[in-house]
Amino acid sequence: MRLLRLAKIITVSLRFGLDRMILDADASGRLGRIWHRVFFWRRFSEPRAVRLRKALESLGPIFVKFGQMLSTRRDLLPPDLADELALLQDRVPPFPTEQALAVLEGFYGRPVDAVFRDFERTPVASASVAQVHFARLPDGTEVAVKILRPGIERVIAHDLALMEVGAMLLDKAWPEGRRLKPREVVAEFSKYLRDELDLMREAANCSQLRRNFKDSPLLLVPEVYWDWCGRSVMVMERMHGVPISQTAAVTAQGTDLKALSRAGVEIFFTQVFRDGFFHADMHPGNIFVHADGRYIALDFGIMGTLNEVDKNYLAQNFLAFFKRDYKRVAMAHIEAGWVPAKTRVDEFEAAIRTVCEPIFDKPLKDISFGKTLLRLFQTARRFEMEVQPQLVLLQKTLLNIEGLGRQLDPELDLWKTAKPFLERWMNEQMGWRALVRGIKEEAPAWAGTLPQLPRLVHHNLVESSHHHVVHQAALASLAVTQRRQGRLLALLVIAAAALVALELHRLLG
Numbered sequence: 023m024r025l026l027r028l029a030k031i032i033t034v035s036l037r038f039g040l041d042r043m044i045l046d047a048d049a050s051g052r053l054g055r056i057w058h059r060v061f062f063w064r065r066f067s068e069p070r071a072v073r074l075r076k077a078l079e080s081l082g083p084i085f086v087k088f089g090q091m092l093s094t095r096r097d098l099l100p101p102d103l104a105d106e107l108a109l110l111q112d113r114v115p116p117f118p119t120e121q122a123l124a125v126l127e128g129f130y131g132r133p134v135d136a137v138f139r140d141f142e143r144t145p146v147a148s149a150s151v152a153q154v155h156f157a158r159l160p161d162g163t164e165v166a167v168k169i170l171r172p173g174i175e176r177v178i179a180h181d182l183a184l185m186e187v188g189a190m191l192l193d194k195a196w197p198e199g200r201r202l203k204p205r206e207v208v209a210e211f212s213k214y215l216r217d218e219l220d221l222m223r224e225a226a227n228c229s230q231l232r233r234n235f236k237d238s239p240l241l242l243v244p245e246v247y248w249d250w251c252g253r254s255v256m257v258m259e260r261m262h263g264v265p266i267s268q269t270a271a272v273t274a275q276g277t278d279l280k281a282l283s284r285a286g287v288e289i290f291f292t293q294v295f296r297d298g299f300f301h302a303d304m305h306p307g308n309i310f311v312h313a314d315g316r317y318i319a320l321d322f323g324i325m326g327t328l329n330e331v332d333k334n335y336l337a338q339n340f341l342a343f344f345k346r347d348y349k350r351v352a353m354a355h356i357e358a359g360w361v362p363a364k365t366r367v368d369e370f371e372a373a374i375r376t377v378c379e380p381i382f383d384k385p386l387k388d389i390s391f392g393k394t395l396l397r398l399f400q401t402a403r404r405f406e407m408e409v410q411p412q413l414v415l416l417q418k419t420l421l422n423i424e425g426l427g428r429q430l431d432p433e434l435d436l437w438k439t440a441k442p443f444l445e446r447w448m449n450e451q452m453g454w455r456a457l458v459r460g461i462k463e464e465a466p467a468w469a470g471t472l473p474q475l476p477r478l479v480h481h482n483l484v485e486s487s488h489h490h491v492v493h494q495a496a497l498a499s500l501a502v503t504q505r506r507q508g509r510l511l512a513l514l515v516i517a518a519a520a521l522v523a524l525e526l527h528r529l530l531g
């Protein structure tokens with residue numbers, strides 16, 4: 023099976039000339055010249071990016087997903103490849119309903135019709151990893167049932183193993199290819215795919231996001247029905263709305279597109295700066311709009327988490343960046359320990375200025391946060407900064423949010439919407455508010471420790487007087503040892519002197 027798959031990969035690579043992409047970059051090499059002679063008859067009329075896209079399409083859904091992920095790594099890929107790969111569509115025919123029913127019956131141990139009041143046999147959507155059917159719970163609640171594609175674990179394991187081999191070869195055999203960090207990219211993809219294979223994880227993400235946005239006037243998140251969920255099945259509230267990509271239908275239901283685009287930015291910055299937990303798969307297929315104008319989020323396979331250091335880094339950088347205070351940007355990197363402490367601030371500052379200043383050529387409203395962050399990461403990498411995966415995820419999501427926002431309202435001023443969030447966060451980190459918050463956070467721990475304080479103080483005093491006695495004894499024994507060693511040294515010196523004297527006497531006498 024694996025050999026067959028490998029053979030297919032090699033054939034497809036030769037058919038679409040992927041080998042040429044590598045060897046053309048290394049045409050002067052001996053291997054390149056020999057290869058060109060062996061395969062002299064091949065001519066490719068299409069550009070390399072199109073050939074790569076077609077090759078991935080013919081290798082199947084996992085490779086298509088891989089290409090989609092690659093298209094977001096603009097920090098690694100040349101623009102022509104990234105643009106073309108972004109066109110990849112995760113279109114796969116649904117798997118037969120009997121298989122879906124078999125998965126469900128295997129999991130529940132009962133016929134599907136005994137679990138759900140009614141279960142729609144035709145899926146509402148199908149993708150490479152899962153498909154979704156609508157159903158009703160016994161009490162009539164409308165639900166969406168997400169089911170993992172049967173056997174997908176095996177397919178993924180095979181394809182990933184082959185990708186890992188490919189990445190290793192690329193890394194070892196092609197010095198230029200190393201810059202694309204093939205092993206790192208495949209490892210990231212592998213983690214992302216394995217996460218998608220556990221629907222309990224996705225359900226937990228969904229339920230956390232719902233809790234964070236409980237009673238929100240901006241965002242709706244489906245409720246998870248845990249009693250019906252497992253690793254390969256997720257049952258959640260069925261949401262009713264219009265896909266955000268259908269702008270005409272969104273307007274027809276009376277939603278103001280300008281308000282919607284602002285709300286999108288607000289939701290994102292709330293997720294980032296309030297919760298440190300954000301939806302990181304914000305492609306238009308996962309976003310719907312409810313009739314009351316609220317967003318509906320779906321698909322919680324990829325979520326990003328940020329800690330206080332990450333948030334501080336982001337807020338400081340964005341605020342300093344928009345004030346064009348590049349020195350502050352450089353300092354923020356050094357203070358957070360992202361770049362080595364030995365980095366020269368002036369050099370780093372100059373490098374940031376060089377990449378960022380051209381961005382300000384445009385009006386503030388047209389500046390892309392996502393691109394700015396990308397430039398910053400690219401610069402910081404040159405200064406030995408290991409960009410954290412959660413920040414790369416955030417930067418990719420920012421690009422999505424901006425794209426979506428500007429599609430809804432070309433006049434959207436992202437900075438105006440985002441600035442209050444950043445400033446509020448910074449204010450909360452400093453001054454008396456931060457102090458009060460710190461006390462509030464620590465108070466429960468103090469409540470537990472305070473009653474024990476007298477006992478702990480007493481214990482420590484006793485311990486320290488005991489330690490004092492122990493220390494005294496140790497010091498005394500050290501002094502004895504020192505005296506002994508002194509005596510030994512004196513004896514050795516005398517013995518050595520006697521030997522020298524004897525030797526001199528023998529030589530002279």
Ligand SMILES: Nc1ncnc2c1ncn2[C@@H]1O[C@H](COP(=O)(O)OP(=O)(O)OP(=O)(O)O)[C@@H](O)[C@H]1O
Pocket residue numbers: 112146147148149150151152153154166168244258259260261262307308320321322323
């Ligand atoms: N709770 C829900 N209520 C209504 N429709 C839903 C719900 N969950 C999923 N769907 C429908 O199923 C589609 C696919 O769902 P989802 O994105 O979660 O699956 P997926 O397999 O991860 O797809 P992809 O990988 O393409 O994003 C959605 O676009 C939507 O049409």
